[in-house]
Amino acid sequence: MARTLTQQLFRVKPVPRDGGEQGSTLKRSIGLFQLTMIGVGGTIGTGIFFILSEAVPIAGPAVIWSFVIAGLVAGLSVLCYAELASSVPVSGSSYSYAYSTLGELPAMGVAACLLLEYGVSTAAVAVGWSQYVNQLINNLFGVELPHALLYAPEEGGIVNLPAIILIMLCMFLLIRGTSHSVVANTIMVLIKIAVLLFFVAVGVTGWNTDHFADFAPFGFAGVMTGAGIIFFSFVGLDAVATAGDEAKNPRRNLPIALVAALVIVTGVYVLVALTALGAQATGEFEGQAAGLSAILENIVGASWPGTVVAAGAVISIFSVTLVVLYGQTRILFAMSRDGMAPKIFQRVNSRTMTPVANTVIVSIAVSILAGVLPINFLAEMTSIGTLAAFLVVSIAVMVLRKREPDLERKFRVPLYPVIPILSIIGCLWIIKDLRPITIFVFLGWTVLVLVWWWFTGRKNSVLGEQIRTGMIVLVGPGKYRLSDAAAEERTGHDALAGAEADGAGSDPARPDSTPRDSSQHGEPR
Numbered sequence: 001m002a003r004t005l006t007q008q009l010f011r012v013k014p015v016p017r018d019g020g021e022q023g024s025t026l027k028r029s030i031g032l033f034q035l036t037m038i039g040v041g042g043t044i045g046t047g048i049f050f051i052l053s054e055a056v057p058i059a060g061p062a063v064i065w066s067f068v069i070a071g072l073v074a075g076l077s078v079l080c081y082a083e084l085a086s087s088v089p090v091s092g093s094s095y096s097y098a099y100s101t102l103g104e105l106p107a108m109g110v111a112a113c114l115l116l117e118y119g120v121s122t123a124a125v126a127v128g129w130s131q132y133v134n135q136l137i138n139n140l141f142g143v144e145l146p147h148a149l150l151y152a153p154e155e156g157g158i159v160n161l162p163a164i165i166l167i168m169l170c171m172f173l174l175i176r177g178t179s180h181s182v183v184a185n186t187i188m189v190l191i192k193i194a195v196l197l198f199f200v201a202v203g204v205t206g207w208n209t210d211h212f213a214d215f216a217p218f219g220f221a222g223v224m225t226g227a228g229i230i231f232f233s234f235v236g237l238d239a240v241a242t243a244g245d246e247a248k249n250p251r252r253n254l255p256i257a258l259v260a261a262l263v264i265v266t267g268v269y270v271l272v273a274l275t276a277l278g279a280q281a282t283g284e285f286e287g288q289a290a291g292l293s294a295i296l297e298n299i300v301g302a303s304w305p306g307t308v309v310a311a312g313a314v315i316s317i318f319s320v321t322l323v324v325l326y327g328q329t330r331i332l333f334a335m336s337r338d339g340m341a342p343k344i345f346q347r348v349n350s351r352t353m354t355p356v357a358n359t360v361i362v363s364i365a366v367s368i369l370a371g372v373l374p375i376n377f378l379a380e381m382t383s384i385g386t387l388a389a390f391l392v393v394s395i396a397v398m399v400l401r402k403r404e405p406d407l408e409r410k411f412r413v414p415l416y417p418v419i420p421i422l423s424i425i426g427c428l429w430i431i432k433d434l435r436p437i438t439i440f441v442f443l444g445w446t447v448l449v450l451v452w453w454w455f456t457g458r459k460n461s462v463l464g465e466q467i468r469t470g471m472i473v474l475v476g477p478g479k480y481r482l483s484d485a486a487a488e489e490r491t492g493h494d495a496l497a498g499a500e501a502d503g504a505g506s507d508p509a510r511p512d513s514t515p516r517d518s519s520q521h522g523e524p525r
Contacts, residue, residue, distance in 0.1 A: 010103030039261025042236020042323030056285035059226030066226030076423035077390035082255030112449035117385030118328035130162035171363035188319035195312025206299035255411035
């Protein structure tokens with residue numbers, strides 16, 4: 001019994017050898033440039049456009065080191081992501097990586113992190129977006145939105161209505177189709193970078209070195225706490241890995257897109273943060289809404305630069321919400337396909353080739369969070385989810401290197417195993433400085449998800465059924481493979497499924513459908 005339970009807890013999903021997940025009905029439509037823009041679009045915006053007002057009061061001008069530390073830790077983790085993305089190119093990000101390396105129970109723990117990370121991050125970004133909407137409306141029309149419709153109850157309001165509207169707009173765009181979404185995202189990312197460069201060009205004219213006099217008022221502890229708050233802005237890098245099923249040539253393009261996005265994001269962050277700190281005294285950041293707009297208005301003495309930044313922020317933060325919401329739906333899609341979440345999350349519309357019901361459910365849940373929770377709580381909750389996911393990915397790289405040394409890898413982590421170990425240490429270091437309430441809520445949420453898995457996911461596990469029926473066999477400690485008969489049957493069914501998918505994609509009248517389950521591919525369930 002004990003052995004059976006242990007096998008259930010740590011049964012490992014075989015790594016797909018054919019470059020993708022069997023049975024996926026999502027369309028591979030995302031190229032390298034668009035993948036990179038997903039990483040940039042999901043990252044730049046959350047950290048720069050509004051998190052300075054939260055982090056600078058804690059770290060002072062030394063917040064620049066908070067950005068550097070958060071970027072270094074994220075960079076170490078991204079290298080680990082890149083190796084896993086090149087060897088396990090499927091949707092689900094670190095959840096799928098953990099399932100193929102550490103086992104089913106750890107994968108569900110990671111899933112808890114990701115669901116928290118993505119759901120809360122989307123809400124946090126939407127809340128920040130509402131600040132810039134209000135600033136833009138005020139600059140253009142001289143009207144401010146009612147306080148009651150702009151803030152959460154804890155902040156004296158009733159509901160954050162702009163945040164809810166933003167999430168609904170993203171939902172409709174995602175439902176229309178992935179190709180529409182990535183094109184819209186790419187356009188918005190380019191606008192975002194242009195607006196931030198405009199901020200730097202105007203902001204440096206107000207540079208004052210005296211603003212750096214009291215560089216670290218709260219010492220190293222303040223710097224690390226600031227890094228913990230800022231870290232959530234790197235969630236967009238993880239979003240690249242959620243597109244495994246829809247990326248073209250995923251083994252090559254995913255790792256390149258991850259590294260390229262990190263380089264672009266880190267450069268822009270440091271440039272904009274330095275400009276903001278040089279242009280405004282640290283004491284003015286606290287509680288400042290739409291901070292970048294306010295800084296330019298104070299420098300120029302007119303509202304037009306702030307209006308430009310506010311308009312750019314409204315457009316560009318839209319892309320962050322779009323990317324992170326996309327990532328959340330794809331993680332649930334992967335979990336549902338594995339039997340770890342209800343089947344409704346893997347139902348794909350045959351016309352748009354997107355998980356419509358999944359997108360609607362996630363959007364409604366996230367809009368509730370955005371409408372009623374304050375931004376500082378949301379930011380920290382996202383950070384701990386991101387850190388935990390990065391931590392597991394770093395461990396997974398080392399486990400997979402040992403368990404599958406001959407697995408095809410288009411990218412390998414340099415200085416192995418130093419970088420994965422440093423990544424683990426860095427993540428733990430930042431986690432310890434988060435507020436206790438954040439850690440307790442995070443642990444409570446993780447336990448809740450694991451209880452769900454114990455009573456439902458464990459019994460509905462597709463992998464568990466495949467092992468019971470002999471389709472997947474244990475070939476060594478923690479190593480599973482398709483049986484020879486199943487492998488032969490899969491080859492024939494995949495060819496047939498590909499031909500049917502091509503036909504289905506051209507039939508707009510075909511009703512919603514659930515992807516063929518494993519039994520239809522010769523995988524008894």
